[in-house]
Amino acid sequence: MNASPVSSTTAGLAVAGCTGLAVFGPLVGLSPAWIALLVGGGLLGLTLDASQLEGMGGHLLAEALPGGKMRLRRVARHEAGHWLVAREEEMKVRRVLVGTRPCLEAGLRCNGATEFELPDQVRLPMEDLRRWSRVLQAGMVAETLLEGSARGGADDRALLGRIWGLSGQDVATAQREQRRARREVEQLLRKRLDDLDVIAGRLLEGLDPEVT
Template identity: 60%
Template sequence: MSSQSEATALRAGAVVAALTGLSVAGPMLGLPASWLALISAGGLAALTLDAASFSGMGGHILAEALPGGQQRLWRIAAHEAGHVLMAQAETIPVSQVLVGSLACVRAGLTSRGATAFSVPDHAKLPLEELRRWSRVLQAGMVAEELLLGEAWGGRDDRHLLGRLWGLSGHDVDTARREQRLARREVTRRLRSDPDALKQQARQLLDQAPRLFRGGAS
């Protein structure tokens, strides 16, 4: 089960548990049965609407639209900006950049941000190609660290990078050493021009759509 599927299942379970608790405690609190029925129906309807219309991402979409949501989007924009700049440096074409849950849902993704490029699908990549992808895939996490002090995203990047190295035939020690070297190189490059990183992140942030507000679609 994916992390998003797990989160959706947890939300559904939480809603059902809350409604069950309310049905038990409601009469003791003096709540009319009609209120309990209305609240239960509303909770289940909201959960169904979220799953049907927003792929279970409705909570994230709403949070990004509320006060404070700009900071959530800024972190995502910083992450994707790192990928974009490093892909440009490595001459790897970027086909799409999405910032925010709403942009991702519109594109059919259950994610909060994404940078799309064509990852080689053959099993074994030359060492230099692995080094290039190690830099590009770790650039998002490094960008977050440089602009925000720590990285929250990057789970999918680490998974893909691990898969590429796992298919390469290189031993684990080599893979870890090369990834550490790549991360240091990415840090050096992005740190050398912080204004370019901030500018790219701001550009992506400005293009990010938000609920109740216009933006790129």
């Protein structure tokens, strides 16, 4: 089995900590032995993060600190966009996860995910292609509307590209339909911004997105 990559967040924290100890440790009276011990502990933590936490330890730490939920607000809004548009399209959502810990517990290396029932057939009819185009772009649109830009969505774009690539449609048609779908989603979500924030808030609290 290949070793799990260490996240840039975790590696950055480790490097910053080691550098800080080397520079400021002697100034505050830390002996070289203590500095070596602390640096060794940091490197051990980095190794454990890579082997046991799939390189996501830095994210877990950041989310556990004060203000951690605010760091996840963008993720929650992204997933809320997927969920809301999927409901409009009557597409089944298996589950919605927000936060590194629940994602790791589900076997996913990310800090947010919305899982759908994937289609049974490879070549989808045009209307289904349009529905998937709306649902898979909804997270990025929600982020853009509520946060000013979209940081997530690479997996969404990749899946959408695969679905269209297997559809037998030409590239020009795929691009045109995806642009059309994005405009439709933007129009819908602009009218549902309050609902988006309510759903995102429930996801941040670990609640079901459905408001009963």
